[in-house]
Amino acid sequence: MSETKVIIMDRDETSRVILKDYLSEIEGVQLAAEFVEYDMAFDYAAKNECIAVIDISDNELKAIEVISELNKVNKSAKIVAISNKTSTETIIKTMRAGAKEFITKPITKTQFSDTVRELSNSPQTNSGDNSCKIISTFSNKGGIGKTSIAVNLAVEIAEMTKEKTALLDLNLQLGDVSTFLDLTPSFDVCYVVNNLANIDNTNITNALTRYKNTSLYVIADPINIEQSKEITAEQIKALIFELKKTFSYIIIDVGTNIDAKTTTALDMSDVILLTAIVNLPAVRNIQRCMNLFKKLNYPQEKIKLVLNRYMENEEIKTSDIEEAVHGKVFWKIPNNYLTMMSAINKGVPVSAVSPDANISVNFRDFASKITDYLITQNIKNNSNSGFVL
Ligand SMILES: Nc1ncnc2c1ncn2[C@@H]1O[C@H](COP(=O)(O)OP(=O)(O)OP(=O)(O)O)[C@@H](O)[C@H]1O
Ligand SMILES: [Mg+2]
Known part of the structure; x- marks a missing residue:
């Protein structure tokens, strides 16, 4: 069985290192690419089936725009939004834009692994899951x-x-x-x-x-x-x-x-x-x-x-x-x-x-x-x- 591709878009290097470390211990997934620019992450995720982990803290407005666009052009991209500053309003906007999950930083290993595992096993369409x-x-x-x-x-x-x-x-x-x-x-x-x-x-x-x-x-x-x-x-x-x-x-x-x-x-x-x-x-x-x-x-x-x-x-x-x-x-x-x-x-x-x-x-x-x-x-x-x- 082929491995699920995961990309990480996070400007913070320490955060990327931590997430990559978590990822390396999850079976059946592989890091496909890491980015520090929203547009580059978008270009990749728009064309590839993947789990896109996107940090939205750096430029919330832009990030939500990118998530929304990505959700329109590639329904198979599963977006996990991460952020260090979160209000209920932000969470709602992000989920409405099409993120499947929202995780608040600092992210624990269990949280991250459970989320990635769940998304990598879930089928591409909303087959009776809770997204409808x-x-x-x-x-x-x-x-x-x-x-x-x-x-x-x-x-x-x-x-x-x-x-x-x-x-x-x-x-x-x-x-x-x-x-x-x-x-x-x-x-x-x-x-x-x-x-x-x-x-x-x-x-x-x-x-x-x-x-x-x-x-x-x-x-x-x-x-x-x-x-x-x-x-x-x-x-x-x-x-x-x-x-x-x-x-x-x-x-x-x-x-x-x-x-x-x-x-x-x-x-x-x-x-x-x-x-x-x-x-x-x-x-x-x-x-x-x-x-x-x-x-x-x-x-x-x-x-x-x-x-x-x-x-x-x-x-x-x-x-x-x-x-x-x-x-x-x-x-x-x-x-x-x-x-x-x-x-x-x-x-x-x-x-x-x-x-x-x-x-x-x-x-x-x-x-x-x-x-x-x-x-x-x-x-x-x-x-x-x-x-x-
Ligand atoms: N908020 C409202 N203000 C004024 N008139 C309304 C309002 N809501 C519904 N109506 C009017 O009430 C009438 C009945 O509405 P509607 O057909 O939607 O009800 P219903 O519960 O679906 O009825 P039925 O049980 O026959 O299916 C319609 O003539 C509609 O114009
Ligand atoms: Mg009626």
Whole structure:
């Protein structure tokens, strides 16, 4: 078996000597090159399959730019960012740019060896690893705004991160994601699940519907309602698993029916946006959903309460809701019927109708908050990172 190539880009000679020493004791890897200039490290890593260890402390801005570019031109390069001065903001920016790991200096031998070993063994694509994040919008009540949120959030996440983002419509009988984005899909979810064996991760995007010239791809609701009844929870699971290999984010507009397909999608989600509007029945509904999630053994942090169509002078206060449901409100989306309706009628996201409207700004901020949250969670869950946020 050939050895995994590792390059080190670090201006500090002592640091390079230490890392090279650590590297020499790891089986199956070899130092391919060492650099003191970001551009030279980029030139090498852009053309070669390797683990690129990049010290970002020297010129953070430039380093993050290089990581982002590298991540675009060579997906097989596995980037490990290292730094001696770290803020949460830097870590998030670096991970968002495409670094797989972030290690704070001084780096211990165990930290470094574990990281390199793990990356050298991991396959090139995101084969079900934790680099793909799944966000579901859910409510057991209809007409709350799940589709509006899933669509606008997906567009903003794709626009902001430029990462491949999938939007999956699981309203198998009455889906309307493709209508919200004025798309005419060539293939629907039935086609994709029934042909999954013939579609591998290199061509899955061809079977999906791209939204304009963006990195967002839609898996549309079934054209034939009858066929949709035949889709099984196992097929949904296989589809999501397959999508994880190609996409960095998957946003699922989950149906209101609580059946095996719904729970499969919810089980596989990193975050469930439990959506409600502010009124008494909605509060009761949130409680019911929370109880269900408890029975399903979902950790509390997986559930994010989102209040849609929020108005500042609501009779029921946010604090009343939080008290009643024993949970925090994660996000509030303002009520803006005109902009929302105009967007739906035109088949575009709200940002295309009115980029400065409160609701458009809100969705951009929401996309930023949720992706920051997911990146932070990823880092926290990663025992190799060696720092506390
Ligand atoms: N923040 C908002 N401000 C004003 N109107 C909104 C907002 N969010 C959604 N709406 C309106 O609420 C209606 C229902 O929205 P949407 O179709 O997204 O809900 P849903 O939960 O997906 O419904 P269903 O259960 O039927 O799938 C739409 O007419 C939409 O324009
Ligand atoms: Mg809907």
